[in-house]
Amino acid sequence: MLKPCLFLLQFLSTVSSSSTTIPLGSTLRASDRNQSWSSPNSTFSLSLLPITPSSFVAAITYIAADVLVWSASNNDTGDALVVDSGGTFSLLPNGALRLINGSGSIVWDSDTANRGVSHASIDDSGNFQLPDNDGFPIWSSFDNPTDTLVPSQNFTVGKILRSGSYSLSLDRSGDLNLKWNDTVEYWSLGFNSSINGNLSSPRFMLRSNGILVGLDPSFSSGMVNMAFSTDYGEGNDVFRFLRMDGDGNLRIYSTSGNSGAGNVTPTWAAVTDQCRVFGFCGDMGICRYKDSNPVCGCPSLNFELVDVNDDRKGCKRKMKIEDCPGDVTMLELEHTEFLTYPPEVSDQLFTLAFVACRLTCLQSGSCIASTLVADGRGFCYMKTPGFVSGYQGEVLPSTSFVKVCGQAVPNPPLYQDTSGKDKDIRLQALVVGGVVLATLLALVAVVISFWWWFYREKSGHTSAKYELVDYASGAPVKFSYKELQQSTKGFSEKLGEGGFGAVYKGTLPNRMVIAVKQLEGIEQGEKQFRMEVATISSTHHLNLVRLVGFCSEGRHRLLVYEFLRNGSLDKFLFTPNESLNWQNRFNIALGTARGITYLHEECRDCIIHCDIKPGNILLDEVHTAKVSDFGLAKLMNPKDQRYLSLASIRGTRGYLAPEWLANLPITSKCDVYSYGMVLLEIVSGRRNFEVSPETDGKKFSLWAYLEFEKGNVEAIVDKRLAEVNSEQVLRAILVSFWCIQEQPSQRPMMGKVVQMLEGIVDIERPPAPKLVAEGSSHGTTMTLNSNVSALSTYATSNAPSSSPSFMNIEVPPPRSSRDMTKESSSLLGLK
Template identity: 90%
Template sequence: MFKFAPFLLQFLFTISSSSTIIPLGSTLRASDQNQSWSSPNSTFSLSLLPITPSSFVAAITYSPGDVIVWSASNNGTGVAVVVDSGGTFNLLPNGALHLKNGSGSIVWDSGTANRGVSHASIDDSGNFQLPDNDGFPIWSSFENPTDTLVPSQNFTVGKILRSGSYSLSLDRSGNLNLKWNGTVEYWSLGFNSSINGNLSSPRFMLRSNGILVGLYPSFLGGMLNMAFSTDYGEGNDVFRFLRMDGDGNLRIYSTSGNGGAGNVTPTWAAVTDQCRVFGFCGDMGICRYEDSNPVCGCPSQNFELVDVNDDRKGCKRKVKIEDCLGDVTMLELEHTEFLTYPPEVSDQLVTLAFVACRMTCLQSGSCIASTLVADGRGFCYMKTPGFVSGYQGVVLPSTSFVKVCGQAVPNPPLYQDTSEKDNDLRFHVMVVVVVVLTALLALVAVVTSFWCWFYRGSENSGHISAKYELVDYASGAPVRFSYKELQQSTKGFSEKLGEGGFGAVYKGTLANRMVVAVKQLEGIEQGERQFRMEVATISSTHHLNLVRLVGFCSEGRHRLLVYEFLRNSSLDKFLFTQNESLNWENRFNIALGTARGITYLHEECRDCTIHCDIKPENILLDEVHTAKVSDFGLAKLMNPKDQRYLSLASMRGTRGYLAPEWLANLPITSKCDVYSYGMVLLEIVSGRRNFEVSPETDGKKFSLWAYSEFEKGNVEAIVDKRLEEVNSEQVVRAILVSFWCIQEQPLQRPMMGKVVQMLEGVIDIERPPAPKPVAEVTSGGTTMTLNSNASALSTYATSTTAPSSSPSFMNIEVSPPRSNMDTTKESSSLLGLK
C-alpha cells in the first residue's frame, strides 16, 4: 500500500494564504492593456487578453509565456467567450462578476450576486476566488475549470474539462474518462473495471514535478501515481499544466519559468495514437498518418470534404443514398476500421464472415457502413447513421465497407509501388548523364582512385562516418545496415551472447563505438516491404521496460535486428546460478517493470503486440537492474505457419512457459503471455525453474508443489534461500499473482494491466484456484507441455472463438471467482518471514 504522511496531505490540499485582494467595484477594460489583477508574485494574472486586434477574452494566464489556464467560457462547449474592444470585466458591489461586451450586454456571469461575496482574490497557485466575510469561497476558478488544470488544483467528480466536442471527467470508481460528445468514451485512466462501486471522494491532481496522481483517501489511504511527464522531476523553474486539447487528446505541457515566452512543450499524451481519438476527422472522415503526422481525408472519391478549408470537419457523399437513382454498392476499404467504443450503443455487433459483413450492411436499410475485425473472432460492427469515425493504416487488421451510390471510386492506395516509374525515370536520367559526362569520365575515375588510395584506411574517414551515423542513432529512427557492416561490427558473428527461439544473438560494436546486440532471425519469409513495415511497428514502441531497437538489416535472405546492448545480461543468469543473485527489492522491481512492459505491448501501444516467448532469458537488465523485455514483436515476423499450426515440430516457444491452449490448436491471445509471465514471476520469487522436479518437491512439478506449500502456509519453502531479507507483503502478492496467471483457462487469467495493479497493492487479490496438473510430451528433441484436461480447453474453444489463421488479439476480462478468504488480510499469518 502507498503510505501517506499528514504533512503531504496538508501540502496538497491547502491553498496558499498569500493572495492579492481585489475590492468590490473593481473593473478591467479591454481598452487598457496595462490593467490586470495579479497574484502577489505576479506569476498569475487575470486580464482581458487580446486574441485578435479586436477581440478579447477574460483569462487567467501564467507568466512568462502568457499560458491561458482559465477563461470565462461557455459551459456547454468550453469555448472562451469573446468580447470586443469595448468589453469590460466587472466585480459589482453585489458580488456578481460580469463580462460585458462594448454594447453593455452581459455575455458571462459568475452567478454570485447577493450571495455575500466580500471581495475577490488571486493567489500564487493561480486560483481566483470570490470569498465571503469568513473567507469561504462562494466561487473560484479552481472549482469551475475550463480546459486546463494547474498544479495543486483538485479535479473531482462532477468537474469537467471541455474543448469543443471533447471532455474529461472523473467517475466515482476513480477513473478519468475522455469522451466525445459526452457519450463515446474512447480513453480511460485509473482502475477501469477492476473496482465496482463508489469510492469516497476520488480526485486527481497534477503535481508540480510532472506526475499525475489519483487520490483515494477512503480506499487506499494514500495516493497512486497514474502518469508521468517525460521531464518529471526535472528543473525547479518548469511550470507544468494539464490541458484538454481541441483535437480530443489530454496532454501534460511543460514551459520554462526563465522567461522563455511561447516555449511550451507537450511531455505526455493520454492517447498515444491520435487516430484513435473518436471523431478526430469528423463524420465519415478517415484518419491516417503521413510522416508520423495524423491527416484527415475521405473514404473515396464518392465523398467530398464538408469544408475544404478544414479537413477535420468530415466528409459527405456526393450523392446521398436516399437520392441514388442507380445501384447502391459497398466500397471496400482495406486496413481500415470505423472506431467502436463500448458506450457507443448504436453499433450492432455480430459474428459474420467477410462477405456476410459486407452484404448484411448492404441489405440493411439502417446500416451505412461496417467493419470486419480480422483477429480470428469474426466480429462485424454495423454502423448506423449518426457519426462514423474512421482510421486507416497499413498495419490495421481490419476491412471496412461503406455504402455509396453507383460505382465505387476508391482513393489511391496508401503506399503505391512506384518501382516501374522509378525504373523509367532512372533510364532517362542515365541516358542524359552518360551523354553529358562522357568527356569527364576519365577525370572522375582518376579522382575516385586517388580518394580511395588516400582515405580508405585513414582514421579520419572512420570518424566522419561515425559522426554521421551517430546522428541517425540519436534521431530514434531505426537505421538500415548492410549485411557486410554488421558482419564487420560483430567480427564475423564470433561473440555469441545467447540463442533463443527466434535466432542467435551476437555482440557487436558500430562505427560510432556504440555496443549493440545483433540478432540473426530465422524463419523469416516476409518480403522487403513487409519486413520493413513490421520493423517500423516494433521501433515505434517506446517504453522504459522495453529494449530499444537501433536498426535492422534486410538484404537478400538476411534478416537481422540491432538492439541496444545491456551489460547485465538476462535475468536467468541471476536467478539460476549460484555465483550471482539479486536482493528482494531488485527482484520485485524487475517483476513489476516486466509487467509494465508487457502491459504496454498488450494494452497501450498503437497495435496490440503479443510476445509469445516471455521467459527470464528475454528479460534483460541494465546497469541498475531495470527490467527490459526483449524480442517483443518478433512473433509477427515469423513464418505464419509457426503460429497457425501448433505442431511440436514447428512450435515457437520455450519449455515450461507455454500456455496449455497453444497445444489445443486455439488462437494465440495476449493471455498466453500472461501465463508465461506467471511462470517467470514464480521463478523470481523462488530462484528455481518452474518445471523442476526433485525429491524436495515430492516429485511434483515445482509450480504445483509451490501451490500446495502455499495452501499449508509454508511460504518460506517457496522463497529463494539466498534471499536474506524480503518484504513479506510483496512476497505474498507476487505468489498469488503468479498462481492467477498460470490458470488453465485463459479467461481466468487477469489482463496484464490488472497484474500491475495487484503487484502494486492497488487492489486486493482473491485466493486463486489450484493450477491444473500438466503432462509433458517430447517430440523431435523439443519438450512441450500438454494439458491433461483437453476437454475443458475444447469447451473454451467452442464457447469463445474459432481457430484463426493468424494470431488473435482478443482481450477478454472475466472477474475471478470470489472466495471466502481475503488473502491480503491474512498475509501476515501466512508468512513467518521478517
C-alpha cells in the first residue's frame, strides 16, 4: 500500500483541486502594470514584474510578502530573462508559452507547441501548469524550478536549483548536493545511510511547517526528516520557502502572511560557515570574518581586486608569474586554507612537512599555491591554475603559501581589502604611526589624571579599569588570569557548580563583589571568544545577570558576573528553613519569564538558554529575579549547530524538554518547557522529578496534573505559604501545564507566557502533558541516555466524590471531563 499512497501524495502535490484557468490566446503585457494571472485565493500571481523602469521579468510571486518563487530563466545560469517595456508573456493558441521582447524576438519558450495543451492554470500552492484535455500537465513551474522551492513542491532527480555559479541537485542515492560550476561539491545532505537497499525514486520536499523531508517508496515510514527551520511548526500564517542563494548557500526563509514586502527572515542554512562555500570570494580571493560577517580580500599587496566595485569577483597578480623579471618567492599565510573538496582533480595531495610543502610548490611549474593542514596528518595540497578559493580565520590550523613575483608584501593585519591602486606605504605608515602615538599619549594623560583623582579621593590604589566597571556596563572588561586568582583568593570560596563549570566569589580592588565562573569545554580562540562575549554583554535587561568582564588567556576561559547576595532560587524553594511569600514567588516567576522573553524575542539574535532551572535564577537584595548563564549555550556551540550528539548534551534532570531525547532540533521551545517545570516548582516548593508516597510513586509534575484534574488544587501549593493570591496561583498552574506539553508547537512563546501570567490574555484549559522519562544519572547534571521510554497516559475516571475548598475558591468535585472544564474555567473566567 505504500507505493500507491506515495504516488497519490505526489499527484496531489502536483494537481491542486482549486486553480484559476487561463485560456489559450491569453497575454500579459509589460505596458499594463495591472495585468496578472492570480491563484483562486490570490496567494500567488504570475505577471511581468518590473525590475527597472524599462526591464521586466515573467515571474510568479507570493503576493503577501512580494517573494519571487519562479521566473522564466536561463537554464545555464539561473538568471531571470529580461524583456523591455514592449515585452509580452503569451499563451499562444498552439499551446506554446513564450516570453517575447518588444522587437518580436523570442526570449524564452516552454517548448510545448502542438503538444495538446488545452489551457493554463495557477493554483493556491503556486504551481503554474499547462495541462492537456485530460488534466495531465504537459509543463509546470513545479517541474521546472529556478532557484526556489515552495511547500509541497517535489524536488526529484534531474531537477536543478541554480543561482549563478552555484547549483543544488539530487542524485540517485538520495543525496542533496551543492556544487560550484557543476564540478566542485562542497556540501551534501542525504538519507541513504538509513535505508536498506536501493532507492527507487528519491525526492525532497519542504513542508509548510518548516521541515525538509526526504521521500521514497522504499521508505518503511514514508518519509525522513532531514532539516528544520528554527521556527518550524510556529504559526499558521507563516510562509516558508527554500532558496538557492547567489552566495552559494541553501537557505530556508520564513515570512508572515501579514508581514509585507521585504520582511523575510532566513531560518536555516545548509552551510553554517559561509567562508566554507567554495568560490565565495572568487579566484585567488580570501574569505574572512569581520564583525561576524564574511568579507573578501586579496592574499597580499602583490595582488589586486579584479573589480574594485565587487570584491567577490576575486583577485589577480599585479605581476604574472610568467612575466616575472626576477625571482619567484612564496608568500606565507598563517591560519589560511585553500579549500579542497572532491572531485577537484587538479589538486595533488602529499604528506609533507612545513618547509617541504612550501618548497615543493615553489619548484613545481604547475603549482601556484599550497596548503598544509596542521591536523596531525601532515597533508599538503598543491593547487594548480584554474580556480583557488581561500579562507582565513584565527582558529584555522592551516598554513598556506602563494607563489608571487619578487618580494612577498603581506597585507596589513586582518587582510584589509586592496583597491588595486598603488599607495605610498611608507607615508601611510608614518601617518598611522603618528596618529597611534598621539592617541597613546592622550590615553596616558587621561589615565594619569584619573589615577591621581582617585588616589586623592581614596587611600587605595584602584586601577581605572575597575572603576569603569561601575559606569560602563556595556563594555566587558578583560581581566588577566592572575588578577582573578588574586580577586578570588586562589578560587577558594566556591559558590556552586553547574553544567558549565564552578563559580567562585571574589572582590575587585574597587571593593566590587563579583562571581567568577570557570568555564569547562570552551575551546574557542581568543578572537572568537571575545566576539562571543561582546555579543552576550550587549544584552541588557532588569531580569538578566550583568556580565562584568571575562578572561581569555591560554586555555583559561572565565566569565565575571555581578554578585547577587541572596543567591539562587533553589535555596528558597527546597531548603526547609528558607522560604518566600507568594507575592515574591509570583514576581520571581514573572521576572524570569520576562528575562527569557528578552533572550528569545528581543535580542538581535535569539539566545536559547538550554539550562533554565532554579539554580540559574539568582535573586538580588529585594528578591528581583535575574537569569544567569544565559550566554553559555552560545559559547558552547559557536557555530550554532542545531543537531547535537546525545552523548554531549548537558542539561539538568527534571527540566529537559523531550526534543533532547527524540533527536529533534533544539529551539527556544526547549526553554519554555524548562520554564514550565520551574514555574510548577515555584508554586509547589517541591522538585518536579521527585517521587514520594504522597505522590503515589509518580513524578510530582505528573501527579500535580492528576490532582488538578480532580479539582484538588490545594494539594499542589506549597504548604509553607500562609496566604496566596488564588487567581495568580491558578494562572501559574495552568501556564506551567501549557509550557510542559510534549509537542513544541503546543507550548506558547515566552512573550505569550508573560501575557498569560499578567492576566492580559485568557488561558484555555491545557491538555494532559505527555511526560517523557529522561534516563537516570547521579547528581544534578547528567548525560542523556539514548534509550528513552515514554510514560503511559493516564485516566481520571476515579476522581474523589468531594474536594476541600482552596484559598476561598470553591472547587466542586468533577463529575465529567466536560463538567471539569467548565468548573475550572469558571475560576478565572477562562475559555
